Amino acid sequence: MYRVDADQPRRLSTALADIRQGTASWRLAWELARLDLKNRYRGSVLGPFWITLSTLVMLVGLGFLYARLFNLPLTDYLPHLAVSLVVWQVLSTAFVEGCGTMTTNAGIIRQMRLPFSLHVLRAVLRSLIVAAHSLPLLALVFLALWRAPSAEAPQALFGLVLIAVNMASAALFLGMVCARFRDVTQIVASLMQFAFFVTPIIWKPQLLGDQAVWLPLNPFYAILETVRGPLIAGGADAAVWVAAVLYTAGFAALAVAFFARFRGRLAFWV
Amino acid sequence: MSHIKARGLSIDFPLYHLGARSLKKRLLASARVRLRRDEAAHEMNAHTTDRVTRRVGGEVVEDAAHRVVVSALRDLTFEIRKGERVGLVGHNGAGKTTLLRTLAGVFEPVGGFLEVSGEVGSLIDATAGLDVESTGRENIRLAGLFRGLDAAGIARLEEEAGSFSGLAEFLDVPIKGYSSGMQLRLAFALMTASSPNIILMDEWFLAGDTAFMEKAEARLTALVGGADIVVLASHDMAVIRRWCDRAIWLEAGRIRADGPVEEVLAARDAAS
Numbered sequence: 001m002y003r004v005d006a007d008q009p010r011r012l013s014t015a016l017a018d019i020r021q022g023t024a025s026w027r028l029a030w031e032l033a034r035l036d037l038k039n040r041y042r043g044s045v046l047g048p049f050w051i052t053l054s055t056l057v058m059l060v061g062l063g064f065l066y067a068r069l070f071n072l073p074l075t076d077y078l079p080h081l082a083v084s085l086v087v088w089q090v091l092s093t094a095f096v097e098g099c100g101t102m103t104t105n106a107g108i109i110r111q112m113r114l115p116f117s118l119h120v121l122r123a124v125l126r127s128l129i130v131a132a133h134s135l136p137l138l139a140l141v142f143l144a145l146w147r148a149p150s151a152e153a154p155q156a157l158f159g160l161v162l163i164a165v166n167m168a169s170a171a172l173f174l175g176m177v178c179a180r181f182r183d184v185t186q187i188v189a190s191l192m193q194f195a196f197f198v199t200p201i202i203w204k205p206q207l208l209g210d211q212a213v214w215l216p217l218n219p220f221y222a223i224l225e226t227v228r229g230p231l232i233a234g235g236a237d238a239a240v241w242v243a244a245v246l247y248t249a250g251f252a253a254l255a256v257a258f259f260a261r262f263r264g265r266l267a268f269w270v
Numbered sequence: 271m272s273h274i275k276a277r278g279l280s281i282d283f284p285l286y287h288l289g290a291r292s293l294k295k296r297l298l299a300s301a302r303v304r305l306r307r308d309e310a311a312h313e314m315n316a317h318t319t320d321r322v323t324r325r326v327g328g329e330v331v332e333d334a335a336h337r338v339v340v341s342a343l344r345d346l347t348f349e350i351r352k353g354e355r356v357g358l359v360g361h362n363g364a365g366k367t368t369l370l371r372t373l374a375g376v377f378e379p380v381g382g383f384l385e386v387s388g389e390v391g392s393l394i395d396a397t398a399g400l401d402v403e404s405t406g407r408e409n410i411r412l413a414g415l416f417r418g419l420d421a422a423g424i425a426r427l428e429e430e431a432g433s434f435s436g437l438a439e440f441l442d443v444p445i446k447g448y449s450s451g452m453q454l455r456l457a458f459a460l461m462t463a464s465s466p467n468i469i470l471m472d473e474w475f476l477a478g479d480t481a482f483m484e485k486a487e488a489r490l491t492a493l494v495g496g497a498d499i500v501v502l503a504s505h506d507m508a509v510i511r512r513w514c515d516r517a518i519w520l521e522a523g524r525i526r527a528d529g530p531v532e533e534v535l536a537a538r539d540a541a542s
Contacts, residue, residue, distance in 0.1 A: 001388075002384075031411075107395075265284075
């Protein structure tokens with residue numbers, strides 16, 4: 001049964017129903033995400049482990065060089081770089097690939113009525129599977145330096161939840177905006193490159209000295225720090241947690257509001 | 271009880287990605303004339319005389335936000351009850367496929383009311399929904415998942431669609447390695463493997479080779495026979511006469527005639 005009355009659009013309830021249905025079909029989203037990866041790496045020997053390998057190369061190369069440049073002990077710098085790089089990769093992939101959430105599914109969107117949130121869930125699960133391939137790398141770094149993660153490490157799970165929510169918001173919001181305005185994809189790609197350098201990933205927050213208090217203004221820093229802090233620095237500041245939660249909630253609200261307003265136009269955009 | 275109800279249904283199709291600004295300039299010169307003529311035609315409330323309505327496609331106009339939009343469907347009111355076989359006829363761009371997609375729930379109307387009751391099976395686009403990077407078998411599985419089948423249902427679908435398409439060992443080859451005929455066989459096998467209450471069909475399925483179409487015929491007949499409602503868009507009047515008992519003649523996004531097939535087709539012949 002499908003009923004739509006243009007005089008009474010009831011946009012919010014339709015959007016929420018869409019999100020509910022999409023979440024309920026997580027099994028389908030999971031299968032689609034697995035199939036995406038299978039196809040992306042078809043014929044490749046290492047598959048998604050290529051990302052792990054390239055991160056490893058970057059880690060070793062940058063690790064030795066920048067520890068020297070910044071005059072930091074390797075045992076201190078390497079765990080910072082490893083966690084930062086891995087988390088950044090997850091965030092950056094979520095934003096850049098999020099732009100294609102809807103356009104890559106144009107065929108199926110124009111063929112049958114499915115919840116749009118299904119495509120969002122598919123993108124998030126796909127990115128999470130890819131991210132999981134980098135975990136051995138973190139273990140390797142901790143093992144190589146013979147150093148245990150800090151006792152607050154379980155708090156990083158909350159950070160992961162925040163990251164997952166942001167991934168979903170990015171896939172939903174950017175997926176829609178980029179379907180309508182194709183230039184945004186390019187803008188997002190260059191912004192992420194810019195953000196990589198202004199966020200403490202290859203450099204450490206301490207290098208900023210007194211000015212480091214302003215860092216939580218950078219959303220990427222706040223969200224990154226909710227995982228990095230607990231893992232290697234004995235927890236994150238309260239300011240960081242507050243900022244990260246606010247950014248995440250704000251972005252999610254923006255994504256859902258935009259979705260509710262323009263859901264009906266999306267099929268025309270792709 | 272399957273039925274389709276539409277009241278004042280309108281769809282505007284925005285033209286986004288083809289340089290609307292330059293297009294706008296071009297249109298401004300002629301749009302005013304077109305609009306005035308169209309209003310005149312509307313006032314006469316008859317589609318008998320003028321040549322204006324014989325143009326291909328919907329009206330290209332500018333909406334309130336200065337976007338260039340094609341008003342693809344305008345003010346359609348109709349009702350389709352259980353047991354009806356409806357043929358959509360009209361020129362290219364008259365709105366046939368747009369109407370099918372709207373009935374499938376893909377395009378959301380900008381005006382009017384639409385109610386579709388019953389499980390919809392859309393056979394609109396043969397290859398949409400097929401993933402060309404994946405193998406035939408994976409695509410069958412995918413189609414099953416999209417329809418919400420469980421593991422047993424998917425196994426049945428694989429068995430049935432696999433044997434019907436006659437693809438044999440090609441089932442394990444990615445679809446991009448298929449010939450277009452093979453793709454069509456698979457798409458046809460997949461789409462006809464379910465038994466929805468409402469079938470929305472575009473004419474693509476007639477494109478198979480003769481040997482396959484003979485085999486497909488029986489299956490299509492069974493599918494159409496089992497459905498409560500069939501809506502079929504085609505340019506081929508023989509197809510419309512054969513499968514349908516009611517025809518809706520669309521022109522420039524409006525219903526020009528609606529009734530028994532022979533009456534509508536006769537009116538259409540008389541007009542051209």
